[in-house]
Amino acid sequence: MLERFNMVNRLSPDANMVLTTVDKAVNLARANSLWYLLMGLACCSIELMQTGGPRADIDRFGSLFRATPRQSDLMIVAGTVTLKMAPRLRLLYDQMAEPKYVIAMGSCANCGGPFDLSYSVLRGVDKIIPVDVYLPGCPPRPEALTEALIKVQEKIKKEKYFLKKEG
Amino acid sequence: MDPEKLITILTSRLGIAVQSMDAMKNDDLMIVVDKKHLITAAGTLKNDPALGFSTLMNHLGVDYGDSMAVIYNLYSPALKQKVTVKVYLDRDNPEVPSLERAFRGIDWFERETYDLFGIRFIGHGNLKRLLLPEDWDGHPLRKDYVYPALYNGIETARIDMMNETDEAGEPHV
Numbered sequence: 571m572l573e574r575f576n577m578v579n580r581l582s583p584d585a586n587m588v589l590t591t592v593d594k595a596v597n598l599a600r601a602n603s604l605w606y607l608l609m610g611l612a613c614c615s616i617e618l619m620q621t622g623g624p625r626a627d628i629d630r631f632g633s634l635f636r637a638t639p640r641q642s643d644l645m646i647v648a649g650t651v652t653l654k655m656a657p658r659l660r661l662l663y664d665q666m667a668e669p670k671y672v673i674a675m676g677s678c679a680n681c682g683g684p685f686d687l688s689y690s691v692l693r694g695v696d697k698i699i700p701v702d703v704y705l706p707g708c709p710p711r712p713e714a715l716t717e718a719l720i721k722v723q724e725k726i727k728k729e730k731y732f733l734k735k736e737g
Numbered sequence: 738m739d740p741e742k743l744i745t746i747l748t749s750r751l752g753i754a755v756q757s758m759d760a761m762k763n764d765d766l767m768i769v770v771d772k773k774h775l776i777t778a779a780g781t782l783k784n785d786p787a788l789g790f791s792t793l794m795n796h797l798g799v800d801y802g803d804s805m806a807v808i809y810n811l812y813s814p815a816l817k818q819k820v821t822v823k824v825y826l827d828r829d830n831p832e833v834p835s836l837e838r839a840f841r842g843i844d845w846f847e848r849e850t851y852d853l854f855g856i857r858f859i860g861h862g863n864l865k866r867l868l869l870p871e872d873w874d875g876h877p878l879r880k881d882y883v884y885p886a887l888y889n890g891i892e893t894a895r896i897d898m899m900n901e902t903d904e905a906g907e908p909h910v
Contacts, residue, residue, distance in 0.1 A: 654870045689877045
Protein backbone atom coordinates (compact mmCIF):
# COMPACT_ATOMS: atom_id res chain seq x y z
CA MET A 571 0.00 0.00 0.00
CA LEU A 572 2.63 2.54 0.99
CA GLU A 573 4.89 1.66 -1.93
CA ARG A 574 2.05 2.24 -4.34
CA PHE A 575 1.90 5.90 -3.42
CA ASN A 576 5.66 6.25 -3.23
CA MET A 577 5.61 6.45 0.55
CA VAL A 578 8.33 4.58 2.37
CA ASN A 579 8.56 3.89 6.07
CA ARG A 580 12.29 4.42 6.58
CA LEU A 581 12.03 4.46 10.33
CA SER A 582 11.76 1.55 12.67
CA PRO A 583 8.62 -0.62 12.24
CA ASP A 584 7.08 0.60 15.48
CA ALA A 585 7.66 4.29 14.79
CA ASN A 586 4.08 4.90 13.49
CA MET A 587 5.39 7.45 11.05
CA VAL A 588 5.48 7.79 7.26
CA LEU A 589 7.76 10.01 5.23
CA THR A 590 6.74 11.48 1.88
CA THR A 591 6.84 14.77 -0.01
CA VAL A 592 4.22 17.43 0.46
CA ASP A 593 3.39 17.28 -3.24
CA LYS A 594 2.73 13.55 -3.08
CA ALA A 595 0.51 13.83 -0.04
CA VAL A 596 -1.46 16.80 -1.38
CA ASN A 597 -1.87 15.22 -4.80
CA LEU A 598 -3.10 12.01 -3.20
CA ALA A 599 -5.76 13.97 -1.35
CA ARG A 600 -6.73 15.98 -4.43
CA ALA A 601 -6.92 12.98 -6.73
CA ASN A 602 -9.20 11.10 -4.38
CA SER A 603 -11.64 13.94 -3.79
CA LEU A 604 -12.47 14.92 -7.37
CA TRP A 605 -15.90 16.45 -7.09
CA TYR A 606 -17.56 16.95 -10.43
CA LEU A 607 -20.07 19.55 -11.49
CA LEU A 608 -23.65 18.31 -11.64
CA MET A 609 -24.26 19.22 -15.26
CA GLY A 610 -25.69 17.24 -18.16
CA LEU A 611 -26.34 18.64 -21.62
CA ALA A 612 -27.78 15.70 -23.56
CA CYS A 613 -28.05 11.90 -23.60
CA CYS A 614 -24.48 11.42 -22.26
CA SER A 615 -25.75 12.76 -18.95
CA ILE A 616 -27.88 9.59 -18.59
CA GLU A 617 -24.64 7.58 -18.66
CA LEU A 618 -23.12 10.11 -16.26
CA MET A 619 -25.98 9.40 -13.84
CA GLN A 620 -25.40 5.67 -14.27
CA THR A 621 -21.74 6.17 -13.47
CA GLY A 622 -22.71 7.87 -10.24
CA GLY A 623 -25.18 5.09 -9.48
CA PRO A 624 -24.56 1.95 -7.42
CA ARG A 625 -23.31 -0.35 -10.20
CA ALA A 626 -20.41 1.69 -11.58
CA ASP A 627 -20.25 3.71 -8.36
CA ILE A 628 -17.55 6.33 -8.86
CA ASP A 629 -18.06 7.32 -5.21
CA ARG A 630 -15.43 4.59 -4.68
CA PHE A 631 -12.85 6.98 -6.15
CA GLY A 632 -13.94 9.83 -3.91
CA SER A 633 -15.84 11.44 -6.77
CA LEU A 634 -19.31 12.80 -6.25
CA PHE A 635 -21.38 15.55 -7.75
CA ARG A 636 -21.68 19.09 -6.49
CA ALA A 637 -24.55 21.29 -7.63
CA THR A 638 -22.43 24.44 -7.83
CA PRO A 639 -19.35 25.19 -9.91
CA ARG A 640 -17.72 26.95 -6.96
CA GLN A 641 -17.27 23.66 -5.11
CA SER A 642 -16.34 21.55 -8.14
CA ASP A 643 -12.89 20.37 -9.24
CA LEU A 644 -13.95 18.55 -12.38
CA MET A 645 -16.28 19.46 -15.22
CA ILE A 646 -17.65 16.53 -17.20
CA VAL A 647 -19.04 17.96 -20.42
CA ALA A 648 -21.69 15.30 -20.95
CA GLY A 649 -23.45 15.96 -24.24
CA THR A 650 -23.91 18.23 -27.25
CA VAL A 651 -22.77 21.81 -26.76
CA THR A 652 -24.91 24.13 -28.85
CA LEU A 653 -23.71 27.58 -29.81
CA LYS A 654 -26.42 29.02 -27.57
CA MET A 655 -25.10 26.98 -24.63
CA ALA A 656 -21.40 27.66 -25.30
CA PRO A 657 -21.14 31.06 -23.51
CA ARG A 658 -23.04 29.65 -20.51
CA LEU A 659 -20.71 26.64 -20.38
CA ARG A 660 -17.70 28.95 -20.46
CA LEU A 661 -19.26 30.96 -17.62
CA LEU A 662 -19.64 27.81 -15.50
CA TYR A 663 -16.03 26.91 -16.22
CA ASP A 664 -14.86 30.37 -15.20
CA GLN A 665 -16.79 30.10 -11.94
CA MET A 666 -14.93 26.94 -10.92
CA ALA A 667 -11.99 27.44 -8.59
CA GLU A 668 -8.45 26.49 -9.61
CA PRO A 669 -7.19 23.83 -9.99
CA LYS A 670 -9.89 22.54 -12.34
CA TYR A 671 -10.08 19.70 -14.82
CA VAL A 672 -12.32 18.91 -17.79
CA ILE A 673 -13.44 15.62 -19.30
CA ALA A 674 -14.98 15.94 -22.78
CA MET A 675 -17.41 13.04 -22.63
CA GLY A 676 -18.71 11.53 -25.87
CA SER A 677 -18.35 12.32 -29.55
CA CYS A 678 -20.38 15.54 -29.41
CA ALA A 679 -18.15 17.15 -26.79
CA ASN A 680 -15.04 15.88 -28.59
CA CYS A 681 -15.76 17.12 -32.12
CA GLY A 682 -19.47 17.69 -32.69
CA GLY A 683 -20.12 14.01 -33.36
CA PRO A 684 -23.29 13.25 -35.36
CA PHE A 685 -24.09 16.99 -35.38
CA ASP A 686 -20.84 17.80 -37.17
CA LEU A 687 -22.62 19.51 -40.07
CA SER A 688 -25.32 21.22 -38.04
CA TYR A 689 -25.63 25.01 -38.07
CA SER A 690 -26.16 25.31 -34.32
CA VAL A 691 -23.68 22.92 -32.69
CA LEU A 692 -20.22 23.72 -31.37
CA ARG A 693 -17.75 21.37 -33.03
CA GLY A 694 -15.79 20.32 -29.98
CA VAL A 695 -15.84 21.82 -26.51
CA ASP A 696 -12.07 22.40 -26.74
CA LYS A 697 -12.85 25.48 -28.86
CA ILE A 698 -14.01 27.30 -25.73
CA ILE A 699 -12.42 25.57 -22.70
CA PRO A 700 -9.21 23.52 -22.23
CA VAL A 701 -9.80 19.76 -22.08
CA ASP A 702 -7.76 17.25 -20.06
CA VAL A 703 -9.26 13.93 -21.15
CA TYR A 704 -11.13 13.19 -24.38
CA LEU A 705 -13.49 10.26 -23.94
CA PRO A 706 -14.84 8.76 -27.20
CA GLY A 707 -18.15 6.92 -27.50
CA CYS A 708 -21.76 7.69 -28.33
CA PRO A 709 -22.45 7.55 -25.47
CA PRO A 710 -19.50 6.06 -23.54
CA ARG A 711 -20.31 3.28 -21.10
CA PRO A 712 -20.00 3.97 -17.35
CA GLU A 713 -16.85 1.83 -17.30
CA ALA A 714 -15.31 4.16 -19.89
CA LEU A 715 -16.17 7.24 -17.86
CA THR A 716 -14.64 5.60 -14.80
CA GLU A 717 -11.49 5.03 -16.85
CA ALA A 718 -11.48 8.71 -17.86
CA LEU A 719 -11.79 9.70 -14.21
CA ILE A 720 -8.82 7.46 -13.33
CA LYS A 721 -6.84 9.14 -16.14
CA VAL A 722 -7.54 12.52 -14.54
CA GLN A 723 -6.43 11.11 -11.19
CA GLU A 724 -3.18 9.87 -12.75
CA LYS A 725 -2.61 13.31 -14.22
CA ILE A 726 -3.19 14.96 -10.84
CA LYS A 727 -0.79 12.59 -9.09
CA LYS A 728 2.00 13.55 -11.49
CA GLU A 729 1.57 17.30 -11.02
CA LYS A 730 3.91 19.58 -9.07
CA TYR A 731 1.02 21.27 -7.31
CA PHE A 732 2.96 24.02 -5.53
CA LEU A 733 4.79 24.98 -8.69
CA LYS A 734 1.68 24.95 -10.87
CA LYS A 735 0.84 28.27 -12.43
CA GLU A 736 -2.76 29.33 -12.18
CA GLY A 737 -4.85 29.83 -15.26
CA MET B 738 -67.56 10.50 -41.35
CA ASP B 739 -67.51 10.01 -45.08
CA PRO B 740 -64.95 12.43 -46.64
CA GLU B 741 -67.32 13.41 -49.45
CA LYS B 742 -69.98 14.38 -46.93
CA LEU B 743 -67.48 16.38 -44.88
CA ILE B 744 -66.28 18.18 -48.00
CA THR B 745 -69.87 19.25 -48.71
CA ILE B 746 -70.32 20.58 -45.17
CA LEU B 747 -66.98 22.37 -45.15
CA THR B 748 -67.57 23.95 -48.56
CA SER B 749 -70.87 25.40 -47.39
CA ARG B 750 -69.51 26.63 -44.06
CA LEU B 751 -66.16 28.05 -45.17
CA GLY B 752 -67.34 29.57 -48.45
CA ILE B 753 -64.90 31.83 -50.27
CA ALA B 754 -62.07 31.17 -47.81
CA VAL B 755 -61.34 27.82 -49.46
CA GLN B 756 -59.08 27.76 -52.49
CA SER B 757 -59.09 23.99 -52.91
CA MET B 758 -60.10 20.96 -50.88
CA ASP B 759 -59.04 17.37 -51.48
CA ALA B 760 -59.28 14.06 -49.66
CA MET B 761 -55.86 12.61 -48.98
CA LYS B 762 -54.98 8.91 -49.13
CA ASN B 763 -55.62 8.41 -45.42
CA ASP B 764 -59.16 9.92 -45.66
CA ASP B 765 -58.00 13.21 -44.11
CA LEU B 766 -58.77 16.47 -45.84
CA MET B 767 -56.31 18.99 -47.21
CA ILE B 768 -57.83 22.47 -47.27
CA VAL B 769 -55.92 25.27 -48.92
CA VAL B 770 -57.13 28.53 -47.43
CA ASP B 771 -56.64 32.08 -48.65
CA LYS B 772 -54.40 34.12 -46.35
CA LYS B 773 -56.95 36.93 -46.03
CA HIS B 774 -59.64 34.58 -44.69
CA LEU B 775 -57.46 32.41 -42.41
CA ILE B 776 -58.71 33.79 -39.09
CA THR B 777 -62.41 33.51 -39.99
CA ALA B 778 -61.87 30.03 -41.44
CA ALA B 779 -60.07 28.87 -38.30
CA GLY B 780 -62.82 30.37 -36.13
CA THR B 781 -65.49 28.55 -38.15
CA LEU B 782 -63.62 25.24 -38.02
CA LYS B 783 -63.21 25.51 -34.27
CA ASN B 784 -66.57 26.97 -33.16
CA ASP B 785 -69.12 25.64 -35.65
CA PRO B 786 -71.24 23.05 -33.75
CA ALA B 787 -71.36 20.79 -36.81
CA LEU B 788 -67.56 20.74 -37.13
CA GLY B 789 -65.79 21.26 -33.79
CA PHE B 790 -62.16 21.13 -34.94
CA SER B 791 -61.10 22.31 -31.51
CA THR B 792 -57.75 20.52 -31.18
CA LEU B 793 -54.64 21.97 -32.76
CA MET B 794 -52.42 18.92 -33.21
CA ASN B 795 -49.49 20.46 -35.05
CA HIS B 796 -48.31 23.54 -36.84
CA LEU B 797 -45.36 23.82 -39.19
CA GLY B 798 -43.82 25.89 -41.92
CA VAL B 799 -42.57 24.82 -45.34
CA ASP B 800 -40.15 26.43 -47.76
CA TYR B 801 -40.76 25.16 -51.30
CA GLY B 802 -38.03 27.29 -52.83
CA ASP B 803 -40.35 29.48 -54.91
CA SER B 804 -43.08 29.88 -52.31
CA MET B 805 -43.65 29.24 -48.64
CA ALA B 806 -46.52 27.74 -46.68
CA VAL B 807 -47.79 27.27 -43.16
CA ILE B 808 -49.71 24.14 -42.22
CA TYR B 809 -52.15 23.56 -39.37
CA ASN B 810 -53.27 20.05 -38.42
CA LEU B 811 -56.65 20.17 -36.70
CA TYR B 812 -58.65 17.37 -35.10
CA SER B 813 -62.33 17.18 -34.29
CA PRO B 814 -63.09 14.90 -31.32
CA ALA B 815 -66.80 15.00 -32.22
CA LEU B 816 -66.32 13.87 -35.83
CA LYS B 817 -63.14 11.84 -35.13
CA GLN B 818 -61.73 13.50 -38.23
CA LYS B 819 -58.50 15.32 -39.05
CA VAL B 820 -58.05 18.21 -41.46
CA THR B 821 -54.89 19.84 -42.74
CA VAL B 822 -55.21 23.57 -43.32
CA LYS B 823 -52.59 25.01 -45.60
CA VAL B 824 -51.86 28.63 -46.46
CA TYR B 825 -49.48 29.57 -49.25
CA LEU B 826 -47.38 32.67 -48.69
CA ASP B 827 -45.41 35.08 -50.79
CA ARG B 828 -41.76 34.15 -50.40
CA ASP B 829 -40.47 37.73 -50.51
CA ASN B 830 -42.78 38.89 -47.73
CA PRO B 831 -43.88 35.85 -45.69
CA GLU B 832 -46.60 37.17 -43.42
CA VAL B 833 -49.66 35.40 -42.09
CA PRO B 834 -52.20 36.30 -39.38
CA SER B 835 -51.54 34.68 -36.04
CA LEU B 836 -54.05 32.12 -34.77
CA GLU B 837 -53.19 32.85 -31.16
CA ARG B 838 -56.73 34.09 -30.43
CA ALA B 839 -58.34 30.85 -31.62
CA PHE B 840 -55.76 28.36 -30.37
CA ARG B 841 -53.77 29.55 -27.32
CA GLY B 842 -51.38 26.63 -27.57
CA ILE B 843 -50.02 27.80 -30.91
CA ASP B 844 -47.87 30.44 -29.17
CA TRP B 845 -44.57 28.54 -29.15
CA PHE B 846 -45.30 26.76 -32.47
CA GLU B 847 -45.51 30.11 -34.24
CA ARG B 848 -42.40 31.35 -32.48
CA GLU B 849 -40.50 28.26 -33.68
CA THR B 850 -41.75 28.74 -37.25
CA TYR B 851 -40.70 32.38 -37.09
CA ASP B 852 -37.32 31.36 -35.67
CA LEU B 853 -36.45 28.80 -38.32
CA PHE B 854 -38.29 30.16 -41.40
CA GLY B 855 -38.65 33.89 -40.79
CA ILE B 856 -42.41 33.75 -41.34
CA ARG B 857 -43.95 36.67 -39.43
CA PHE B 858 -47.23 36.08 -37.60
CA ILE B 859 -49.19 39.32 -37.51
CA GLY B 860 -50.94 39.79 -34.18
CA HIS B 861 -48.76 37.40 -32.19
CA GLY B 862 -48.16 38.86 -28.73
CA ASN B 863 -44.57 37.76 -28.21
CA LEU B 864 -43.00 36.99 -31.57
CA LYS B 865 -39.32 36.41 -30.82
CA ARG B 866 -36.93 33.52 -31.38
CA LEU B 867 -37.70 30.31 -29.50
CA LEU B 868 -34.74 27.97 -30.09
CA LEU B 869 -31.84 29.99 -31.44
CA PRO B 870 -30.10 32.80 -29.56
CA GLU B 871 -31.66 36.23 -30.02
CA ASP B 872 -28.60 37.63 -31.77
CA TRP B 873 -28.60 34.86 -34.40
CA ASP B 874 -28.38 35.99 -37.99
CA GLY B 875 -30.90 34.55 -40.47
CA HIS B 876 -33.38 31.69 -40.44
CA PRO B 877 -31.63 28.31 -40.87
CA LEU B 878 -34.38 26.18 -42.48
CA ARG B 879 -34.86 28.54 -45.42
CA LYS B 880 -33.52 27.26 -48.73
CA ASP B 881 -31.42 30.37 -49.31
CA TYR B 882 -29.80 30.31 -45.84
CA VAL B 883 -26.08 31.00 -45.88
CA TYR B 884 -24.24 29.28 -43.05
CA PRO B 885 -22.25 31.77 -40.98
CA ALA B 886 -18.56 31.14 -40.37
CA LEU B 887 -18.49 32.71 -36.92
CA TYR B 888 -21.00 33.19 -34.13
CA ASN B 889 -19.78 35.69 -31.50
CA GLY B 890 -16.21 34.80 -32.38
CA ILE B 891 -16.81 31.05 -32.05
CA GLU B 892 -16.01 29.02 -35.13
CA THR B 893 -19.24 27.30 -36.20
CA ALA B 894 -19.88 24.69 -38.86
CA ARG B 895 -17.83 23.40 -41.78
CA ILE B 896 -19.10 26.10 -44.06
CA ASP B 897 -16.92 24.96 -46.97
CA MET B 898 -18.92 21.73 -47.11
CA MET B 899 -22.26 23.16 -46.07
CA ASN B 900 -22.51 25.98 -48.59
CA GLU B 901 -21.49 23.71 -51.50
CA THR B 902 -24.01 22.45 -54.04
CA ASP B 903 -23.84 19.58 -56.52
CA GLU B 904 -24.45 19.78 -60.33
CA ALA B 905 -28.24 19.95 -59.88
CA GLY B 906 -27.88 22.90 -57.50
CA GLU B 907 -29.01 20.84 -54.50
CA PRO B 908 -27.13 21.30 -51.22
CA HIS B 909 -24.97 18.38 -50.08
CA VAL B 910 -26.35 18.34 -46.58
